[in-house]
Amino acid sequence: MDNEEKIVEGQTGIIEPVEIDQEMRSAYIDYSMSVIVSRALPDVRDGLKPVQRRVLFGMDGLGLAYSGPTRKCAKIVGEVLGKYHPHGDSSVYDALARLAQNWNQRYPTIFGQGNFGSMDGDPVAAMRYTEAKLQKITEDILGDIDKNTVDMVNNFDDTEVEPTVLPTKAPLLLLNGSSGIAVGMATNMAPHNLSECCDAICAYIDNPDIDTDGLMQYLPGPDFPTGGIIMGKSGIKEAYETGRGRVVVRSRTEIEVADNGRETIVVTEVPYMVNKKEMIEKIAQMVEDKKIEGISYINDETSREGVRIVIRVKQGFNSNVVLNTLFKYTQLQSSFAFNNVALVGGRPRTLSLKDLIANFVDFRHEVIIRRTRFDLEKAQKRAHILEGLLKAIDVIDEIIHIIRHSANVDEAKAELISRFAFTEVQATAIVEMRLRQLTGLEREKLQAEYEELEKFIARCNEILGSEVEQLKIIKAETLELKNKYGDARRTEIRPSEEEFNPEDFYANEDVVITISHLGYIKRTSLTEYRTQARGGVGMKGSATRDEDFIEHIYVANMHSTMLLFTQSGRCYWLKVYQIPEGSRASKGRAIQNIISIPDDKIKTYINVRTLNDSEYVESLNVVLVTKSGIIKKTALSAYSHPRAAGVNAVNLRDGDELVEALLTNGNEEILIAARDGRCCRFNETDARPMGRNSTGVRGINLEDDDIVVGAINYNPSAEDASEHTVLVVSENGFGKRTDFDEYRITRRGGKGVKTINITEKTGKLVAIKNVTENNDLMIIEKSGLTIRMSVSDIRLAGRATQGVKLINIKEGDSIAAVSTVNRATDSEESEGQGDPQAQSEDRPEQQA
Structure with a gap:
């Protein structure tokens, strides 16, 4: 005997060794198909899962019609469990309760009395406390089930029969939708309005070639039982065409x-x-x-x-x-994901709207044919009997004689068959005929009934012989259903696509953004910073730790995008509204908790109105300046595709750091200032455009121990060019304004000219800004003190002067950051004058 088949002593049969992976694969497939077909997915024909179908059929068997009284749910559950659904009682009761909940079902098929839960998630009361009966619409779901319209199969123990599908006139899969999780697949179908579904079905019957757009003229979208507003139609159309899609639903x-x-x-x-x-x-x-x-x-x-x-x-x-x-x-705003999966011929399929309607119409077509055949056979049997009765009345005297002289019923029937050529059925009806049918009135009734049956039989044969007549009946019954149960739509569908825009959640206003030396960032309302006179001592601007201080401060619009450049030369993106809000005295939030910046420090920033306008980003440049005097120009379009991990903005040499980033229009002038008080002015065109990964070229020629402290851009052709001046501030609080004309234009890479007279009293240069008299100046010390003053209070002076005292600095303290603020941003009389960041057409937005 070979290894494949071994007979085990004391047992009968053959043991066949199998591979465990093959056996598990086969067993799992059997299990998954059982879940798919017998539990989780609805049938495309009646839109019901097996347990739901059994609940309705069981209640119909108990005679729980809408016109009658309710019965305890425990009785219903026991009936269904004992006859059709041999599983846990909770599965039956949960299905029963869901079919009665009007916030889950657009058209409930069960009328529940008692506590059936709520949309707050309250549980259903125990089945011993609740009662139920069938809804009115369920009469049209179960109607004609006794006319051989659907296949009946034996139940689990072969003691009862149950339907494989209900002969529903209502397209329940569209009306109430369905949801369920099977093995390896799931379904999530939306409910719809009955009137609209009926109209769409009629439209399909009239034109089987109708497309999705045509159907959506009648069935525009889901109609949820809880109402709400569907935002846009694109998701609906995608779901109706492919069976999958997503719609946004608002309260x-x-x-x-x-x-x-x-x-x-x-x-x-x-x-x-x-x-x-x-x-x-x-x-x-x-x-x-x-x-x-x-x-x-x-x-x-x-x-x-x-x-x-x-x-x-x-x-x-x-x-x-x-x-x-x-x-x-x-x-308050949620989404509904369509996944139109249902059983078609016992197999799961993803269905479009047309597929759903076509399958339902095909099913109704089959029901009409089977019902008509049943009625025809029944009518023909009755007509056959009536023919015998009418014939018997004509020879009633002889029939009575035969019956009276017969020994038993069988003998009488046999004599009638042989004598008058009656059939077995007719002979049986004759011997059972009552004497009252011998009256003339009863004979007329029999004759009238026979004639009606003849007409009915002719009609049935006409229906069975014409598909057009069958479709007419489907359409008529569909319209009758609409007239009986149709109601108004509850869910509104907004015709225009209102896509979710995060900027809609934030007012279009300017805020002050501060970043500390240790990388804590926040945004604060601009009105929290009041203007002070020149020479004031300032007010507390942030609750920083002893070793921390405010290093950067600038103004930006809530809808703007910030390009954040690190000292190592990488660029990150951050929407202003994504920056956490805090009071003037709050510490802020670590920037590493907002964007991922590993082992690096934010050094400079650019405020960009938008990155989605191709014309806008192609017309502007990002100019980067490093500590060692290197400059690099790159088109803004190179930064128009944000990445979470950031991108490389410039390749730096050893020991170099990024100092400044500017936004220019390609025809501006660049001024680079050094710590020892020199400034180099040259045309932007001297720096050719480069890619993001390039190193750049020399912008200013520095002494060995000197470094760049800042850079500004200036557009001499702008309408307001004459209003702009160069503002410089030293570390000990001295500053001054100087006309741009005092800075001669040199070539890129020169040593520049003096911009401030550096002395021990003034300290080194710390900032250079492009300002107008409509600006305010905000100065923050390393101790956290802030002062805001009007730029117009700072007098114009020559390049070689040391300037005037802007802020009184305590011993051991120094200036950490300088920023300009448009005075109109929080001025009541200038309300509505526009974005303070906005400048002339030739002068784009840039860092404050």
Whole structure:
């Protein structure tokens, strides 16, 4: 005997060795198909899973019609378990309860009495407390089931029969949708409006070649039981064409304004499948954690009249901004992902909208044919009997004689068959005929019934012989369904695509951005910094640690993009609204917690209006200046594709660091200032454009121990060019303004000219800025003290002067950062004059 087959002593049969991986693969496939076909996925024909179908069929068997009384759910569950669904009672009761929940089902098929849960996630009461019966619409789902319209199979123990599908007139898979997780696949189908589904089905019957756009004229999109607003149609169309797609669903909200001007956001509808209670708790927690600002009060005032969530907005906050923030961070805005997977012929398939409608129409077609055949056979049997009865009445005297003289019924039937050529069925009906049918009136009734049956039989034969007639019946029954149960759409579909834009959550305003020496960043309202007279002592600007101090301060718009350049020459991107907000005295947040900057330090910044406008980014350049005097010019378009890990902006030589980044239009002039008080001015065109990974060329010729402290750009052809002056500040608080004309233009790489008279009293040069008299100057000391003064208070002076005292600095302290601020940004009389960063057309936005 070979190794493949071995007979084990004391046992019968053959043991066959198999590979365990093959056996596991085969067993798992069997298991997965069982889950797919018998548990998790709905049938495309009636839109029901097996347990749902069995619940409805079991309730129909108990006679729980809509017109009758309800019965305990425990009785229903026991009936279904005992006859059709030999699994846990929780699976049956959960399915029953879901079919009765009007926030889950667009058209519930079960009428529930008692506690069936809520959209707050409250659990359903125990089955011994609740009662149920079938809804009115379920009559059209189970109707004609006794007319051989669907296949019936034996139950699990062969004691009962159950349907493989229900002969529904309603397209339940479209009406109520479905969701389920099988093995290796899942389904998530949206509910729809019955009237619209009926219209789409009729449109398909009239034109089987109709496309998705044509169907969407009748069925524009999902209609969720909880209402809400679908934002845009592109996701709907994608789902209807491919079976997969995603739509954004927003809550329906209103903004109520009280007599005192206080604004309140009122939510009256929430997205489908959102737990309202959990959503409110999350909003309250985010308000408490200060992740969402501007909300003073939130309460759920939902009643039998409908959903009502009240969110009170704090005084001074824009309710639309608060609402957009809620849409972004909470389930007031949710998404629904279509995954139209259903069983077609016992196999799972991903279906388009047309596929769903076509399969349903094909199923209804089959039901109509089977129902008509059943009715025809029944009518023909009755007509056959009526023919015998009418014939028997004509010879009734002889028939009575035969019956009276027969020994038994069988003998009488046999005599009638042989004597008058009656069939077995007719003979049986004759011997069972009542005497009252011998009256003339009864004979007329039999004759009228026979004639009606003849017409009905002719009609049935006409239907079975014409596909056009069959489709007419499907269409008529569909329209009848619409008239009986059709209702208005609950979910609004916004025709225009309103894509989610994070900038909508933040007001279009300017803020002060500060970054400390140790890399802590924050944004602060510009109004927190008040203007002081020249020579003031300043006010506390930030709560920094002893070894930390504010190193950079500048003004930017909330909708701008910041290009952050590190001292090692890499570039990172950060939206201004992504910077955490803090008060003037707060410490801020470590920049490494916002963007990933390994072992590096942010050194300089550029404020860019947008990176999405190709014409804008192609027309501008990024000019980088290093500590050793190297300059490099690169097109802004090279930085228009943000990457989380950053990009290389310049290759630096050993010991060199990036000092400044400027945004230019290609025809400007560059001024590079050195610590020892010299400044080199040259045309931007002297520096040819280079790629991001290049090193650059010499911009200023420095002495051995000298370094670059800053650089500015100047557009002499701008309309307001005459208003601009060069501002320089020394480390001991001295500063002055000088006309640009006093700086002669030299070639790139020269030693430059004196820009400030450096003495022991003034200290070394620390900053150079391009300013106008409409600017304010913000100076921050290493101790954290801040002063804001008007640039117009600083007098014009020659290049070689030491300037005037701008700020009184205590012993041991020095200036850490200097920034310019447009005075109009927080001036009441200049409200509405535009972006303070905006300059002339020839002068683009740049770092403040």
